Structures are given as C-alpha cells and as structure tokens.
Amino acid sequence: MSLLERTADLLGFLDLIRDELGLDLSVQEAEADLDALPAWDSVHLLRLVMLIEQETGRRIPVASVLQARSIAQIHAHVVASAGGGPR
C-alpha cells in the first residue's frame, strides 16, 4: 500500500504522524486547534510536508497547508494536494 493510500483516511494520517514524528494523537486531538496540542509546532508541519512530498513525488502547497488550524484540516489539504479526497 502506498503512503498516499495509507494516509487517505485520518486514522492512517495519524499513524504516519505517530511513526514518523513520534506524536501519538487521537482523532479528538486531530480535530482540535493546533495551539491546543502539547507537542505540535511548525517544524513538525514542515517535516510532515517533506515526508509526504518525498513519498508521493508531488509538491504540497505549503502556503495552503499553513492556513489549516487542525491536524484534520492539514490532512484534508494534503490529500487534496496529492490528488485524492479525504475519506
């Protein structure tokens, strides 16, 4: 299964964040404002964008991802940018 397929739903996306960034987030936390997450910051966001770009070979528009206020919104931006739609 490709990374794009694995992360097409939010749970898969959270698995990726846990495995690659070491952050274990619940679905509830994924829906919360980024400011409310204890360990999240902009370095994590850029690392996530980099990882997805490397795995999919597609550029993620960072400016639009930066508008997101939650992990779920980031997921929606990333999936849309990578050519799919959030499940």
Next chain:
Amino acid sequence: MNTSAQASLGVPVAVGATGTDWDAVRADLRRYGTALVYGTLADWRPGDLAPDALRALLGRDWARYCDIAHEDIRDRYAASRRLLKSAAAAALHADAVDMELTYGPTGRPYLRGCDQIDITLSHTDDLLMVGLTTRGLIGVDAELADRRIYSKGLDRLICTPHERLGLGELAPEERNPRLVRLWTLKEAYSKAIGQGMQFRFTEFGFGPDGRPLQVNRPDGTPGAGAEWAFATYYLDVGDTEFCVSAAVYDAGLGRTFDTGITTMLDAEAAEALALALAAAAN
C-alpha cells in the same frame, strides 16, 4: 551564555516570578530601546496564584485559558502571559493586572492602549522568552539548541537557495546547529512583521555565523538595511541549552527614554481627552 549579539541589542535578562528586580530590564530599554527577558515555566506557572488573582491577571485571556483542555498547555498559556504582562508592566512602571493584551490575525500579541511599546513572546520546553522594544517592532523565537531540524528535503522548505548552498558546504555535524539558528532568526523576523509562517521562509534568508546579521534575498544579496537588528543567543537554563534569536525593527521615530505609562500618552490626545471630559462635565 555565549552570544553573537549585535551591539544594538543587549543580552537576555533572567527574571523570576517573585522578588525580581526589574531595573536591569528598564536599563536595557533605556540603553538599547529593547529588552529581552526570560524565565522558566516551572517558576512562572500560576500555581501560586489564587483563581481570582489569576483571572484578574489574565483579563480578556481568561476565557481562552479556561477553554484549553490540556493542563500543560493551559499552564504554559498562563505562565507566558504572566511573564509577558509582568515584563511590560515593569517597563511601563505599571501593574501587571492593568496590562491588556490583544492579538493580530496571526496571533501576534500587542499591548492594548500602549502602542509605544511593542512586545513579543516565545516559549519552548521549559523556557519562556519575552521581548520589549520602544524602537518599533520586535520578534523573538527560541528552540532547544540540539533540536533535530536538519534533513535533506526539509532544508528546501526552510532555506533560500543561498542558505542551502552554505549548509551544504558545512561539515555534517555543523549543519543542524546552523539550521536551528536560521530557523529561530526566520521565526523571530516573521513574528516581528506579524506574518508567522505566512511569509515563506524560502523567500528571505540570513548570512552565516560571525558576521553582522541582515535579511537577505533568496540569492544572498542584502534585502533590508540597517533599520533591522538581529541577534542570536545561546542560553543555558537548568541543564538545557536553548538557541534564541531576536529581530528588532527601528521605525526611525527616535528613542523613548521615559516609558512610564503615565507619561507615554500622546500629549495632544491627552489634551483632547481632557477637553472632552470637561465639556461633558459642563
């Protein structure tokens, strides 16, 4: 603490939640027009304050504070505002409970009604950092000095082409420390101009260590003049080293040596207010 600070900025001053003599902060404001202060989360967390006192201190931030579900984040939120308001109050010879914060579209804090002083805030791990300036605009950012940021691919999202060339020429063990420094400089600059990360970090850069700092264009040529001052500091707090950068914009409005809140009111505005009050009384 070692520092590559420029002469136009002083070094960060450590402050405690109780018993702090703020004279050094006021002295830096008089000398440099800027003061940088820092404290620890453990010291500034509001556990020693009664709920009513904390509510009075947070003012309009109280509702936001109550909405934060995670205890650590709630404590960090309160501690950082406590330090920010205490530092601003010290600069203005006022009480912290009288300081009111307001926020711009990107979350940048301002002191409501006291726009003669610009403020900035950064916190990471156990470090809380505050910047104050009467010169114009200020931004600060702090990171753990040993935070792993550098990796192939990530530098493309953070650095200008010129910076990436410079990083590539360094020994591998020197790349991450350089990138942590660049990251904090870019965050500090972005905070000062109120853009957060909306202003892409690949669109502006900084030179290598050991030279006067300036903002560069992506190709490494100067992108701003002497109106900006930057500095990077390495702070040992407890057993942890932090990389801290500050960016200060001099608006060219001259220096303000008396920052007392009662003397910073614009004279014409104060006169107009007095006339209006007198007219209303009659």
